[in-house]
Amino acid sequence: MADGLASASADEPVAAGEAPLSPAHTDGDIVAEIAVVGAGPTGMAAALAFAAAGIDTVLIGPPTGADPRTTALLGASADVLREIGVWQHVEAASTPLETMRLIDDTGRLVRAPEVTFHAGELDLDAFGWNVANEALNEGFATAVAAASNLLHRPVTADGFEIDAAGVTVKTARGSVRARLLVAADGARSPAREAAGLDVISWSYPQAAFVTTLSHVRSHGLASTEFHTTTGPFTLVPLAGRRSSLVWVERPERANALAALADGVLSREIERRAHSILGAMQVDGPRGVLPLSTHVARRFAGNRVALIGEAGHRIPPIGAQGLNLGLRDVRSLAALVSEETRCNGDPGKAGVLDAYDRARRTDVAGRAVGVDLLNRSLLSDFLPLQLARSVGLYAAAEFPPLRRLLMRGGLGPGALPAGRPRRPLVASGGF
Numbered sequence: 001m002a003d004g005l006a007s008a009s010a011d012e013p014v015a016a017g018e019a020p021l022s023p024a025h026t027d028g029d030i031v032a033e034i035a036v037v038g039a040g041p042t043g044m045a046a047a048l049a050f051a052a053a054g055i056d057t058v059l060i061g062p063p064t065g066a067d068p069r070t071t072a073l074l075g076a077s078a079d080v081l082r083e084i085g086v087w088q089h090v091e092a093a094s095t096p097l098e099t100m101r102l103i104d105d106t107g108r109l110v111r112a113p114e115v116t117f118h119a120g121e122l123d124l125d126a127f128g129w130n131v132a133n134e135a136l137n138e139g140f141a142t143a144v145a146a147a148s149n150l151l152h153r154p155v156t157a158d159g160f161e162i163d164a165a166g167v168t169v170k171t172a173r174g175s176v177r178a179r180l181l182v183a184a185d186g187a188r189s190p191a192r193e194a195a196g197l198d199v200i201s202w203s204y205p206q207a208a209f210v211t212t213l214s215h216v217r218s219h220g221l222a223s224t225e226f227h228t229t230t231g232p233f234t235l236v237p238l239a240g241r242r243s244s245l246v247w248v249e250r251p252e253r254a255n256a257l258a259a260l261a262d263g264v265l266s267r268e269i270e271r272r273a274h275s276i277l278g279a280m281q282v283d284g285p286r287g288v289l290p291l292s293t294h295v296a297r298r299f300a301g302n303r304v305a306l307i308g309e310a311g312h313r314i315p316p317i318g319a320q321g322l323n324l325g326l327r328d329v330r331s332l333a334a335l336v337s338e339e340t341r342c343n344g345d346p347g348k349a350g351v352l353d354a355y356d357r358a359r360r361t362d363v364a365g366r367a368v369g370v371d372l373l374n375r376s377l378l379s380d381f382l383p384l385q386l387a388r389s390v391g392l393y394a395a396a397e398f399p400p401l402r403r404l405l406m407r408g409g410l411g412p413g414a415l416p417a418g419r420p421r422r423p424l425v426a427s428g429g430f
C-alpha cells in the first residue's frame, strides 16, 4: 500500500495494506488498493480475482436478490470460476451443454436449414454448463465470505470523488479510498457516470420472458434455439428432465405470457417448442426483461475500469453476457496483478489503456454479431434474411466453418473448463 494513498484522505482512514482487511473494518473510513462497486456476478468475480492475487480489495454493494434466470457458462468461464474458488460450489448444480441446435421457425419463404453443433466436433465433452443464477450467486457469496485480502461492505455506494491519485467511494458505513475503482454496478452504473465514461446505446422492440420448466422427454443435454420472427425462443437443459426458457417476444406479448395461469402457459410453451420435449409444466418463477444494447466508448479511464454490464449489455442471444463479463475480469485481473507485483499503481492510465485495448474487439464483435442476428429475424428485408440463411446453410454443410463458428461462440481465451478429450494444440482455437 502506497503511503501517499494512505494519507490521501483527510480523515486518516485505516490503511488496509498495513493491517489486514478484517471484519473490524466493516465500518469507518478505509483504504485499499482496489474498490469494486457492485456485488453482482462480475463484481464478486473481480473482487475474488484481485484478492486471490494478494491485492487488498473492498467489495461494495448489497447482496444479490432473487433471480429466476439461469446462465449458460461457455468457453473459459468455468475456468475463471475455478481459478477464483467458486466452481467447487456450483459444479454440482450445473448441467453440461453437449449439443446446440438452431432451428429456423420464422415460417418465411427464405428459411435456413437446421444446424446442430456437437461439442465432440471440437474434441470437447461440453461447450459449457448451465447454472441456476441462484446457485451461482450463492457460490460467489460463499467464496467472498471465505476470501482473505477481501472485505465486503454490503451497502450501496452513495457517491464518488475522483482525483489524480485515486477514488473515494462514499457509503453509509464510511468511505473507501482506492487507487483503482472497478465499476461492476450494472447497466446504469453510477460509477461509470462519475468517471465520465459514456456509452453508445440502443433498444429493441423486444423483451425476454424467462422461466424454468419440467418436460416429459429428455433434452439429451442439447439446447435448442428456435429463430422466430419476434426473436429467439431458447430451451437450455437443466438437471433431469428440466430446462430453462428464454423467450424473446414483443414486450406486450412477454408481459401477457407472464400473466397466464400455469397450465395455459405450459401448453403455450409446448406449442411454441413444437413438442420436441413432450408435455411441459412451468415450475419456476417468471421474469420479463426488456432488451437493449449498450457498449462503452472506452472501457476505462479516470481511475475507473468498467466490467460486466457497466461496460456492455447485449441481448440474451447466444448466451454471451456474463461470459463476456468474466473475460473482462480475467483481463483486468491479469493487468492489475502484473502492475501491483512491481509495486506499481493499478489505476494508472497505462493499465487502464491496456485494459481498454484488450477488451474492445471481443466486446464490439459480440455486440455487432448478436445485433445482426437479432435484426435479421425481425426484419422483412429479404437480403438480410438471405444472408442469415446462407450463413446457417454454410454452417450446416461445411464442418470447418461450423468448427470456426463454435470456437467463435465460445470466445477467446482458453479451452472450455472441464474435460477436453484431447488438447487442441494445433487448432489455434479459443
Ligand SMILES: Cc1cc2nc3c(=O)[nH]c(=O)nc-3n(C[C@H](O)[C@H](O)[C@H](O)COP(=O)(O)OP(=O)(O)OC[C@H]3O[C@@H](n4cnc5c(N)ncnc54)[C@H](O)[C@@H]3O)c2cc1C
Residues within 6 Å of the ligand: 037, 038, 039, 040, 041, 042, 043, 060, 061, 062, 063, 064, 069, 070, 071, 072, 073, 155, 156, 157, 158, 184, 185, 186, 187, 189, 190, 208, 210, 246, 289, 307, 308, 309, 310, 316, 319, 320, 321, 322, 323, 324, 325
Ligand atoms: C434473460 C437473460 C438471460 C441471460 N442468459 C445469459 C447466459 O445464459 N449466459 C451469459 O453469459 N449471460 C446471460 N445473460 C447476461 C447476464 O445475466 C449478465 O451479463 C450479468 O448478469 C451481468 O452481471 P453484472 O454483475 O455485470 O451486473 P448485475 O447483475 O446487474 O449486477 C450489478 C450489481 O451492482 C449493484 N449496484 C448498482 N448500483 C450500485 C451502487 N450505487 N452501489 C453498490 N452496488 C450497486 C446492483 O445491486 C447489482 O448487484 C442473460 C441476461 C438476461 C437478461
